[in-house]
Amino acid sequence: MRLLGAGLLISAAAGLGGAGWAQEPSVPARSVTDWLSRMHEASRYRAYVGTLVVTAGPAMSAAKIWHVCDGKQQMERVDTLTGAPRTTIRRNNEVITFEPDARQAIVETRESLGLFPDLLRTPQNVIAQHYGAKALGVQRVAGHLADMVEIQPKDELRFGYRVWSEQKTGLVVKLQTLGEGGRVIEQVAFSELQLDAPVSMEKLTRLMKDTRGYEVVKPTLRKTTAQAQGWRLKEPVPGFESMSCHTRAVDGAEVPGQAPMQWVFSDGLASVSLFVEPFDPSRHGEEGGTAFGATHSVSRRVGDHWVTAVGEVPAATLQRFALSLERTP
Numbered sequence: 001m002r003l004l005g006a007g008l009l010i011s012a013a014a015g016l017g018g019a020g021w022a023q024e025p026s027v028p029a030r031s032v033t034d035w036l037s038r039m040h041e042a043s044r045y046r047a048y049v050g051t052l053v054v055t056a057g058p059a060m061s062a063a064k065i066w067h068v069c070d071g072k073q074q075m076e077r078v079d080t081l082t083g084a085p086r087t088t089i090r091r092n093n094e095v096i097t098f099e100p101d102a103r104q105a106i107v108e109t110r111e112s113l114g115l116f117p118d119l120l121r122t123p124q125n126v127i128a129q130h131y132g133a134k135a136l137g138v139q140r141v142a143g144h145l146a147d148m149v150e151i152q153p154k155d156e157l158r159f160g161y162r163v164w165s166e167q168k169t170g171l172v173v174k175l176q177t178l179g180e181g182g183r184v185i186e187q188v189a190f191s192e193l194q195l196d197a198p199v200s201m202e203k204l205t206r207l208m209k210d211t212r213g214y215e216v217v218k219p220t221l222r223k224t225t226a227q228a229q230g231w232r233l234k235e236p237v238p239g240f241e242s243m244s245c246h247t248r249a250v251d252g253a254e255v256p257g258q259a260p261m262q263w264v265f266s267d268g269l270a271s272v273s274l275f276v277e278p279f280d281p282s283r284h285g286e287e288g289g290t291a292f293g294a295t296h297s298v299s300r301r302v303g304d305h306w307v308t309a310v311g312e313v314p315a316a317t318l319q320r321f322a323l324s325l326e327r328t329p
Contacts, residue, residue, distance in 0.1 A: 056293025272311035
């Protein structure tokens with residue numbers, strides 16, 4: 001399930017209709033940077049409990065989320081309510097995912113916390129160059145009044161967003177990803193939400209440490225640069241900045257360009273990952289692309305390697321990344 005901002009989710013279809021919109025003058029006038037900064041701070045500092053629902057095409061998934069912070073660290077627990085049972089607990093950038101069916105606990109370190117928007121990792125002036133904001137009105141979501149704002153892309157390389165931001169706190173309570181012509185291609189929203197909930201950080205810490213009965217799996221990731229692995233982009237994709245690059249150890253492989261690599265880019269709202277691994281004809285099929293909701297992927301062969309570009313951006317944007325990636329001389 002796609003989770004945005006430490007816990008957004010989209011309401012079910014019943015929550016989308018019926019309620020009227022207030023007139024635009026009731027919404028404060030803010031720049032796109034002001035709107036996004038307010039949302040980002042709210043996602044980092046508010047305590048809440050809620051039920052989240054994601055819809056992408058005909059598919060729907062849901063989860064229960066508990067989020068708490070003390071000014072220095074933030075923690076959250078996410079339990080899936082649909083599909084395979086799974087519990088994910090995060091403390092800042094430390095993440096552990098419990099998978100009861102497999103009896104595995106996967107321990108990871110994530111530099112990006114998945115906050116919407118990811119302003120701390122992207123220069124704010126970059127966002128204003130590629131997005132604008134338009135206030136739409138006020139609407140109730142999960143029982144809370146929310147300001148509605150449309151984040152509009154200035155080119156065809158990225159999607160737009162329609163965001164519902166809780167009036168008092170700025171917390172994002174609902175988000176729609178908009179494709180061509182303003183078509184909604186994915187929704188994420190709270191169906192119910194309790195703000196300033198009494199979530200216990202101590203209890204979440206105990207749960208995070210309790211791995212009894214689980215096999216603890218720690219993927220070996222090594223921070224690196226694409227250049228050190230022998231890769232570069234011939235042409236940058238406008239607005240997308242390089243955020244991080246890691247390789248995953250496979251049988252101790254340390255030869256540059258041989259270990260599987262993930263190179264992450266972001267424009268502050270959307271992100272793109274380039275996955276590069278040695279070509280294997282038994283696993284890698286025809287070049288092409290797929291789409292699920294707002295998430296697209298494009299794969300192609302580059303010499304002896306297989307490249308897959310994945311992100312919540314138009315397929316044409318991923319094509320630009322995939323076609324631009326090349327081995328360094």
